[in-house]
Amino acid sequence: MMSRTRLAALVGALVLTTACTPDDDPAASTTSWPTTSTPVATDGLIWASGSTVHLPDGSTIDTGRLAGAYVVAGAGVWFASSEPDELDGNELPELRVATADGVEDLDAHPGIGSLTTSADGRWLAFIDRLEGGAGAAEAVVVDLTTGEEVVRSSEGLLPSETEGADWTDLYEDAPVGMLGVLDGAAYVQGLSSLVTYDLSTGEATSSDLDWEEIRSTDWYASLHRTAPLWNPDRTWQIPAQELGVTPVLESAAGERVATSLPSATGPLGSPDVTGPALEEWSLGGWIDGTTAIGLTPSRDGADADWLHPALITCVVPGGECSVVEGTEEGVNLPADRPFGLPRERSIDPG
Secondary structure: OOOOOOOOOOOOOOOEOOOOOOOOOOEOOOOEOOOOOOOOOOOOOOEEEOOEEEOOOOOEEEOOOOOOEEEEEOOEEEEEOOOOOOOOOOOOOOEEEEEOOEEEEOOOOEOOOOOEEOOOOOEEEEEEEOHHHOOOEEEEEEEOOOOEEEEEEOOOOOOOOOOOOOHHHHHHHOOOEEEEEEOOEEEEEOOOEEEEEEOOOOEEEEEEOOHHHHHOOHHHHHHOEOOOEEOOOOOEEEOOOOOOOOOEEEEOOOOEEEOEOOOOOOOOOOOOOOOOOOOOOEEEEEOOOOEEEEEEEEEEOOEEEEEEEEEEEEEOOOOEEEEOOOOOOOOEOOOOOOOOOOHHHEEOOO
């Protein structure tokens, strides 16, 4: 296992003042994270099947076990998964990084749903649960171009009284999370506050956790896009989709084209159907100017499985769709890419 030592050193104005320990003792972490001079491709569609993560340039990375919760940036695939009976009590899986050279264990345990990256692949961010995943929470942001842990802070993540705290119960009742990284800032949902980190300095500012106000901000809207979603040259859009209605694509001139998938070879659950039933689907992003990406449920016995969907692409102007080769049995999408594309280029599924 790769060991990482945390050192604290007093520094001047560039130190994390509010982004440190609760007693406001200024400290800068010298923890070194894996980095690379040749980052993996992230500007496109990413998906995983089993332990194989497929990247936009056609290359793959093997995580050595089920990828579980993962994101892709910098040196490779950052993932947290566990084998049956591997964890005790309230522990969480350890964070690992898979690269072309193999897999390394990291001394961190991401909170459920907290792993995220920036669209340019520079920043890795998550909520680290101490004590093997059963302890207190700290926000972590890593600059993958330098390996520097720019932020490690419990700001806003601890109650006023910590002695004897049941951390699992606390965070189940009052969830905390990493809301995203955008334009040089990281946004953290605290127990009762929004904590914003300036990643050029590591400094934090706190404000009330007002969801109405948060949802009205530009940064939140960029990370949680809503329909209509335009293609890059704004000639076609994915309009709002009604539940149970075949998705359509709409041109800038107002022409609406219904999307279509090949018919399944039998009804849902019949033994002669080995792939997805192709009876319903949703659209959520643009791979390029003429190709939209969508999801259709894979098959779990006789049931439709939206948790591990098959991927489809639909082209304009005709609206014809096809299943992405290799995804027929269902895929695992990155934790920060609900349609396999960067959040800034896809619709938030809700």
